[in-house]
Amino acid sequence: MDEAGEKVVSSAQLAGRCMVNAAQVRKDLAYFGEFGIRGVGYYVKDLLADIKRILGLNREWRMAVIGVGNLGSALLSYRDFLKQNYKIVAAFDIDPPKVIGRVSEKLGKPVEILHVNRLKEVAKERLIEIGLITTPPSEAQKVADMLVDAEIRGILNFAPTQITVPEGYVVKDVFFTTILDNLAYLLSNYNEGRR
Amino acid sequence: MDEAGEKVVSSAQLAGRCMVNAAQVRKDLAYFGEFGIRGVGYYVKDLLADIKRILGLNREWRMAVIGVGNLGSALLSYRDFLKQNYKIVAAFDIDPPKVIGRVSEKLGKPVEILHVNRLKEVAKERLIEIGLITTPPSEAQKVADMLVDAEIRGILNFAPTQITVPEGYVVKDVFFTTILDNLAYLLSNYNEGRR
Secondary structure (H helix, E strand, O other), X not given: OOOOOOOEEOHHHHHHHHOOOHHHHHHHHHOOOOOOEOXXXXXXXXXXXXXXXXXXXXXXXXXXXXXXXXXXXXXXXXXXXXXXXXXXXXXXXXXXXXXXXXXXXXXXXXXXXXXXXXXHHHHHHOOOXXXXXXXXXXXXXXXXXHHHHOOOOEEEEOOOOOOOOOOOOEEEEOOHHHHHHHHHHHHHHHHHHHO | OOOOOOOEEXXXXXXXXXXXXXXXXXXXXXXXXXXXXXXXXXXXXXXXXXXXXXXXXXXXXXXXXXXOOHHHHHHHOOHHHHHOOEEEEEEEEOOHHHHOOOEEOOOOOOEEEEEHHHHHHHHHHOOOOEEEEOOOHHHHHHHHHHHHHOOOOEEEEOOOOXXXXXXXXXXXXXXXXXHHHHHHHHHHHHHHHHO
């Protein structure tokens, strides 16, 4: 809404966008303080800044992609990351033709692809806090262990396999098939409901 | 486990993999019938078939990718889909150089990229039930409308914008930045916990 130049938003409008009810929006926001102005609503810019602060998003997060196949390349050129202060500052692979000289030129600044054995050294230099695993599943745990060794505490795992990390590290999985399973289940149930 | 050749699994082993407790696993499965054998556990092959049946996953789902940029190409060659009976049977774009002749050769069978104005016709011919939107956000709603017009009832939306569909259609969003927001929040809180 801020991008669209909207200045003020009501809880009802917010509720409509989020598909919840307006009372819930007011209640949830009130939990963190007084943001709204009675009879007016919320100032879009202020509310955005407040929510970012609450969620810990008022800062930059520096990320590395490990595995520059199709998905890794797609993430390297994913514009929405930059808009939200997620910055990919390094990319790693193990495949020499990829490592030598290939860069992503889709974003303003090209990202050089380095050999994964430089992960720990580069993580320190470039203050990397989040690693995106986009390797084949067979390599995912090995990469997770390397991220842990480099003290990169946040992992977004796109490899369709479970990985384990020690306490103090956080893994979020993005399993496309699991999301499709959910969609397929909803489609199946809807069919049954109609019969 | 089936792929690894394992024949039998206990509720404790299942619980360990899912990071829940064994009693919960037994209770959840018992809700759908009697699958386990006391003192033995579950037969892996049988349990897999039963769960697939329960979740409506014991069939093939035919899918189309709309938008063959980096992410669309990545999905076209995403091996895990095939393993799970999700089959991409068509790919669409609007960009002539992509539409003419370019195919994905990563999987066994190449997928021809068609102009998006053939979506409705091809959806019927190829019995497409799920559409994956991988266009820029500015085009996502337009594509969603075309999917609805083609009566493709399931949508997996990768474009970072909200889309709306009529009742009877199901949308699942895959917003990488939203997942990162969640990870960033957990990392921030963990930091605070340590201070």
